[in-house]
Amino acid sequence: MARPLLADIDLDALRHNYRLARDLAPHSRALAVLKADAYGHGAVACARALEGLAPAFAVACLEEAETLREAGIVTPIMLLEGVFEARELERVEALGLWMVVHSDWQLDALLAHRPARPIPVWLKVDSGMHRLGFPPERVEAVWKRLVTAPAQACDLHLMSHFATADALDPSYFQHQLALLEALAERLGAPTCLANSPATLAWPEAHGAWNRPGVMLYGGDPLEASSEASRRLKPVMTLRSRLIAVRELAAGEPVGYAGRWRAPRPSRIGVVAAGYGDGYDRHAVDGTPVLVEGRRTAIAGKVSMDMLTVDITDIPDAEIGSEVVLWGRAANGEVLPVDEVARYCDTISYTLLTGVLPRVPRRYHGGFG
Incomplete structure (x- = not known):
């Protein structure tokens, strides 16, 4: 697989x-x-x-x-x-x-x-x-x-x-x-x-x-979105899945340097995506992601091939669950790339152009 x-x-x-x-x-x-x-x-x-x-x-x-x-x-x-x-x-x-x-x-x-x-x-x-x-x-x-x-x-x-x-x-x-x-x-x-x-x-x-x-x-390039820019549709959805789920006690750390510690008994999902794919390593705790079309957030530093998300409040999330890092989830929920960029202290241009060649592109919508 x-x-x-x-x-x-x-x-x-x-x-x-x-x-x-x-x-x-x-x-x-x-x-x-x-x-x-x-x-x-x-x-x-x-x-x-x-x-x-x-x-x-x-x-x-x-x-x-x-x-x-x-x-x-x-x-x-x-x-x-x-x-x-x-x-x-x-x-x-x-x-x-x-x-x-x-x-x-x-x-x-x-x-x-x-x-x-x-x-x-x-x-x-x-x-x-x-x-x-x-x-x-x-x-x-x-x-x-x-x-x-x-x-x-x-x-x-x-x-x-x-x-x-x-x-x-x-x-x-x-x-x-x-x-x-x-x-x-x-x-x-x-x-x-x-x-x-x-x-x-x-x-x-x-x-x-x-x-x-x-x-x-x-991408919405305006400091304040306009009626016109709100009509833009995301073209790229960076999509992955949970490849592991961890159960942590309150106070347990996650990832390099233990930057994030569980504030309560928590479930952590491990996502197949990292800075080796072009996802920004500067993403802070709280950077939004969608798991099964529901909002949650990054918990811990982004690694080369993986990142971790807090799925405590998504009880049905499990290995194989869809994760959208930006774009449109299967249920239609949209996570704008511009919003993710703000959490990374950058702009959507750098996130989009930074997706590396090892990430396959899959095209929909034909050529005409």
Whole structure:
């Protein structure tokens, strides 16, 4: 019998979340972000599920795009960080990719390249995130260089990234947006600005394209959930089973360092899942889990291959009982990955992308 831990991937939920992103911005097109192996969900399977629905995909780098092309994905693919070496432009051209240009060396390499057909280019502006992009005062000059090089670049867009679109305080977001709107108006440029939080909460940021990422997978990126974000459905359910049950007297410790001690005579369930699978070792006592669809909590430190939960108040829990670490239980109860992330002092992105390859992915919902 196989180890019972697996990641169930609901492709119908993925399509539901994509349609929500699209419907929130009816005058925009939605670029489905599949970087980091579709946030741990499996990029090829997710791309196949979204083909015919999403007009384009986005990945971080050439290697991720090559994986999709090798699997037969023909939908346009955007390289969100562009190329890392000038020689990669040949592969960009051969695979029919789109690319971001965010730095002088990329611009110079593109303009020196002689593609058989122009490459769609999105010019990245550093509007305040201060990672990648041209400073606003240089954008017009760079834009003009691209406009006057139609043999190399086509379908030009302005692109940027919001630092605080998820926050309750809108001031810095509004500063970034005002700067970008002014630039786009001066250049007559179409834009791609809205990430997941801006897609959900800031319709004024919706441009020709939006870039929904974590929301496609059911993660709520907002500091305070909105009516729209509450409509997201979990795509991944990290599911296992109890593999042992222990009866402990009051005061007995559990796990490494005896961090948790039974406050009463207790039943402890041992779950086949641990940090060797990608479950966060920083999960504190009290981190929620579902056992047979009922809420309980982690009791003791997470180990490499196992973790322990308090099942004292679930008397019918036994060896073989279903355990959901996040996602949807068999009875329909949902444990949001964002809630689990808060107990681990992290965000849903790290939990989802951190599920390791030894955890099998099982797909539901078909590919169309």
